[in-house]
Amino acid sequence: xxxxxxxxxxxxxxxxxxxxxxxxxxxxxxxxxxxxxxxxxxxxxxxxxxxxxxxxxxxxxxxxxxxxxxxxxxxxxxxxxxxxxxxxxxxxxxxxxxxxxxxxxxxxxxxxxxxxxxxxxxxxxxxxxxxxxxxxxxxxxxxxxxxxxxxxxxxxxxxxxxxxxxxxxxxxxxxxxxxxxxxxxxxxxxxxxxxxxxxxxxxxxxxxxxxxxxxxxxxxxxx
Amino acid sequence: xxxxxxxxxxxxxxxxxxxxxxxxxxxxxxxxxxxxxxxxxxxxxxxxxxxxxxxxxxxxxxxxxxxxxxxxxxxxxxxxxxxxxxxxxxxxxxxxxxxxxxxxxxxxxxxxxxxxxxxxxxxxxxxxxxxxxxxxxxxxxxxxxxxxxxxxxxxxxxxxxxxxxxxxxxxxxxxxxxxxxxxxxxxxxxxxxxxxxxxxxxxxxxxxxxxxxxxxxxx
Numbered sequence: 001x002x003x004x005x006x007x008x009x010x011x012x013x014x015x016x017x018x019x020x021x022x023x024x025x026x027x028x029x030x031x032x033x034x035x036x037x038x039x040x041x042x043x044x045x046x047x048x049x050x051x052x053x054x055x056x057x058x059x060x061x062x063x064x065x066x067x068x069x070x071x072x073x074x075x076x077x078x079x080x081x082x083x084x085x086x087x088x089x090x091x092x093x094x095x096x097x098x099x100x101x102x103x104x105x106x107x108x109x110x111x112x113x114x115x116x117x118x119x120x121x122x123x124x125x126x127x128x129x130x131x132x133x134x135x136x137x138x139x140x141x142x143x144x145x146x147x148x149x150x151x152x153x154x155x156x157x158x159x160x161x162x163x164x165x166x167x168x169x170x171x172x173x174x175x176x177x178x179x180x181x182x183x184x185x186x187x188x189x190x191x192x193x194x195x196x197x198x199x200x201x202x203x204x205x206x207x208x209x210x211x212x213x214x215x216x217x218x219x220x221x222x223x
Numbered sequence: 224x225x226x227x228x229x230x231x232x233x234x235x236x237x238x239x240x241x242x243x244x245x246x247x248x249x250x251x252x253x254x255x256x257x258x259x260x261x262x263x264x265x266x267x268x269x270x271x272x273x274x275x276x277x278x279x280x281x282x283x284x285x286x287x288x289x290x291x292x293x294x295x296x297x298x299x300x301x302x303x304x305x306x307x308x309x310x311x312x313x314x315x316x317x318x319x320x321x322x323x324x325x326x327x328x329x330x331x332x333x334x335x336x337x338x339x340x341x342x343x344x345x346x347x348x349x350x351x352x353x354x355x356x357x358x359x360x361x362x363x364x365x366x367x368x369x370x371x372x373x374x375x376x377x378x379x380x381x382x383x384x385x386x387x388x389x390x391x392x393x394x395x396x397x398x399x400x401x402x403x404x405x406x407x408x409x410x411x412x413x414x415x416x417x418x419x420x421x422x423x424x425x426x427x428x429x430x431x432x433x434x435x436x437x438x439x440x441x442x
Contacts, residue, residue, distance in 0.1 A: 066421035068382035078406035163287035187297035
C-alpha cells in the first residue's frame with residue numbers, strides 16, 4: 001500500500017494556479033500599499049496627532065492585533081451586510097487585509113517615529129515648519145527607513161495570512177489548491193505544490209521589499 | 224422556529240472557547256519543547272545542523288499556516304494514516320510554533336555576550352552545562368516578553384483549525400451563525416472573546432518588556 005505520487009494534473013490545472021497566484025498578488029499589492037498608508041496615518045495620529053484621536057486609533061490597533069484575521073474577515077463579509085454594507089468577496093478580502101495591515105504597520109511605524117531624536121522636531125520647528133510639515137519632510141522618511149525590515153516582514157506575514165480568504169470564496173492560490181484537490185483527489189500533491197509556490201512568493205516579496213527600501217531611501221553618510 | 228437569545232449564543236461560544244484554550248496550551252507547550260530542540264540545532268557548532276534548523280524555520284515561517292494544516296490533515300491521510308482534525312491541528316500548530324519560538328529564542332541567546340561562552344568554557348563546562356547554567360538563565364530574562372507576545376499568535380493561529388473542521392471558538396461561531404442567522408452578533412462576540420483572551424497577554428508582554436528593559440536603559 002505504498003502511495004504513488006502523481007503530478008500529471010499540473011499540465012491541466014496550471015491556469016487555475018496562475019489565476020490563484022495573480023489574485024494572491026493583487027490582494028497583497030492593494031493590501032500592502034493601502035494598508036501601509038493607513039498605518040502611516042494611524043502612526044502619525046497615535047504618536048503626534050490631536051488628543052481625541054489617540055484613544056480611537058489605539059482601540060482600533062488593539063482590537064485588530066488581538067483578534068484572528070479569519071474572524072475579521074468573517075465579520076466584514078458575513079456580519080456587515082446586516083448593517084447594510086454589502087461587499088463582494090474580493091472587496092471584503094481587500095478591506096480585511098487593509099484593516100489588518102493598517103493596525104500592525106501602525107505599531108511598527110510608530111516605533112520608528114518615537115525613535116526619532118527630539119532635535120529633529122526642534123530643528124523642523126526652528127525652520128518655521130508646521131508640526132505636520134516637520135512630520136512630512138523631516139521625521140517620516142528616516143522613521144520608515146529605520147523600521148523597513150520589520151515592515152517588510154509584516155507585509156510577508158499578511159501575504160501568507162491571505163490564504164484564508166479562500167474561505168469566503170475568493171479564488172486565490174489556496175482556493176486553486178482546494179479546487180484541484182477536490183477534482184483530482186491528489187490532496188498531498190496539490191497542497192505541496194501550492195505551499196512551495198507560497199514559499200517562493202514569500203522569498204520574492206521579501207527581496208522585492210528590501211530592494212524597494214534600497215531604492216527609496218537615500219544612503220545616508222556614516223553617522 | 225426556535226428563537227436564540229444572546230445568552231444562548233454566548234454560552235455556546237464560551238463552551239467552545241475551552242477547546243481554543245486547550246489547543247493553544249498544547250501547541251504552546253509542545254512548540255516550546257520542539258522549539259528548544261530546534262534552538263539547540265540552530266546554534267550548534269556544526270554547520271550542517273545549523274543549516275538544517277534554519278531550513279526548517281524558513282520553511283515554516285515562509286508558508287501559510289493554513290497550508291501546513293491542510294498538508295497535515297489531507298496529506299497524511301493518503302498514506303493510510305487516519306488523521307482526525309484535532310490531531311492534525313495539534314501537530315501542525317506544534318511544528319509551526321516551534322519554528323517561531325526557536326527563532327525568537329535564537330535572538331535572545333545571541334544577545335548574550337560572547338565572553339559568557341568563553342568564561343564558562345574556560346571553567347571546563349561542556350556545551351550542555353554552558354547552556355543550562357550560564358546562557359539560558361540569562362537569555363530567559365530577555366526571552367520572556369517576546370515569548371508571551373508570541374502566545375497571542377498561537378491563540379489567533381488556532382482559529383485556522385476551524386477550516387479543517389476542528390470545533391473551537393471560530394468553528395462554533397460559524398455553526399451558531401448557521402443556526403441563528405445573526406452573523407453580526409455572533410462574529411462580534413467571537414471577536415470579543417478572542418480579544419479577552421489575547422489582550423491581557425499582549426499587555427503583559429508590553430509591561431514585562433518595559434520592566435526588564437530598565438537595566439539596559441543607560442543611554
